[in-house]
Amino acid sequence: METTSRVREILSWYPSDNPGTLANLYRLLMHGRLAGTGKLVILPVDQGFEHGPARSFAPNPPGYDPDYHIQLAIDSGCNAYAAPLGFIEAVAGKHAGQIPLILKLNNSDTLSKGHSAESAVTGSVKDAVRLGCVAIGYTIYPGSAARNHQYENLRALAEEAKAHGLAVVTWSYPRGEGITDKKGETAVDVAGYAAQIACQLGSHVVKVKPPADFIYQPEAQKVFEKYNIPWKTLADRARHVVQSCFNGKRIVIFSGGEAKSSEEILTEVRGLRDGGAFGSIMGRNAFQRPREEAIQLLRQVGEGAWVASDGLRLLLAGPMAAREWMRQTLDRGRAAYLAGRILRLEALTRPTLENAVQMLRDRGVVVGAKLQLTPEWASRDKLAALADEADLFLR
Numbered sequence: 001m002e003t004t005s006r007v008r009e010i011l012s013w014y015p016s017d018n019p020g021t022l023a024n025l026y027r028l029l030m031h032g033r034l035a036g037t038g039k040l041v042i043l044p045v046d047q048g049f050e051h052g053p054a055r056s057f058a059p060n061p062p063g064y065d066p067d068y069h070i071q072l073a074i075d076s077g078c079n080a081y082a083a084p085l086g087f088i089e090a091v092a093g094k095h096a097g098q099i100p101l102i103l104k105l106n107n108s109d110t111l112s113k114g115h116s117a118e119s120a121v122t123g124s125v126k127d128a129v130r131l132g133c134v135a136i137g138y139t140i141y142p143g144s145a146a147r148n149h150q151y152e153n154l155r156a157l158a159e160e161a162k163a164h165g166l167a168v169v170t171w172s173y174p175r176g177e178g179i180t181d182k183k184g185e186t187a188v189d190v191a192g193y194a195a196q197i198a199c200q201l202g203s204h205v206v207k208v209k210p211p212a213d214f215i216y217q218p219e220a221q222k223v224f225e226k227y228n229i230p231w232k233t234l235a236d237r238a239r240h241v242v243q244s245c246f247n248g249k250r251i252v253i254f255s256g257g258e259a260k261s262s263e264e265i266l267t268e269v270r271g272l273r274d275g276g277a278f279g280s281i282m283g284r285n286a287f288q289r290p291r292e293e294a295i296q297l298l299r300q301v302g303e304g305a306w307v308a309s310d311g312l313r314l315l316l317a318g319p320m321a322a323r324e325w326m327r328q329t330l331d332r333g334r335a336a337y338l339a340g341r342i343l344r345l346e347a348l349t350r351p352t353l354e355n356a357v358q359m360l361r362d363r364g365v366v367v368g369a370k371l372q373l374t375p376e377w378a379s380r381d382k383l384a385a386l387a388d389e390a391d392l393f394l395r
Helices: 005-011 019-029 047-051 053-057 066-075 085-091 125-130 147-163 182-186 188-200 218-226 234-244 262-274 291-317 322-338 350-362 380-392
Strands: 040-044 080-083 101-104 135-140 167-172 205-208 251-255 279-281 370-373
Touching (some): 019 167, 040 101, 040 251, 066 085, 125 135, 135 147, 147 167, 234 262, 262 350, 291 350, 291 370, 291 380
Parallel strands (some): 040 279, 101 135, 167 205, 205 251
């Protein structure tokens, strides 16, 4: 697949990294259903360690098997699969090269109580290299009394990872003695602060929780009010977090959190997308569902992408009003559904199609309020190749 302008732009934000690290970021961005769009969907499965096997896998018993999760990530077209050492060791050899792997280097458990929030180091950079991973993952808890140790650990691990050509993905979850109100852990000001800390510690990709409609720090409240920083909608809050990540020049993705209905997840994803998020990381919201339901959730945007790619042929005749293009494209999509070409009616909705169009904009395929193809894509051959690319993930 040809490197897209969007991926080239993102890689340009990391000028101090070596070719090995840039190549692994490229693999992350150019894999799966969203390859080339600059967007990411990652499947993380560390919950067995973090919350225990029964709580994590009893809702969907096939999840006790490590092979289940990586196959789910592959079949649903995720950009990457992330897990602790044991789960990665169980599958890396069997599935070598089939999907980018992220080794989670620290983990906590629910059995130990009465200490500051801090995860134990449970893997190494050497493990990540040995297992063919593209990146390491590490969790920090801004607000914890143990934060200094965590920050120092991450800095040292990031230095070692980069020296070995790996990328660094940081889970930045505020909690601990410094945050006395539970709501503060997801407050919009705290989420932006936590994301900034992760970036300052050398992370390439930052994962935070979706920011809530709440400001925790009185000092931040004054600044939000003085400078009229919008924060009432999820899109506004996501935009603040993205801006906090070096004005959008670091990849920031948002976690799925507690189990939700499919519609709640997709509504949240749309809000995050509208705020400029680079993507989502879906763990229990995927693997706790039955396999086919999980694949349907993770692949829904993919069929929307195919419908949108097919509809781009309408623009070969010239620019078209977005509303009219969407109407005609949905008509073509319904015909494809009746013919058995696509399997999910959910792909034939305006929100799903709008999401797909935004990905095409990010990729530089279409521009303008009145939709038109960019010169690079204004040919039948290029559009056919794009549709074939989407088709690969629907087989």
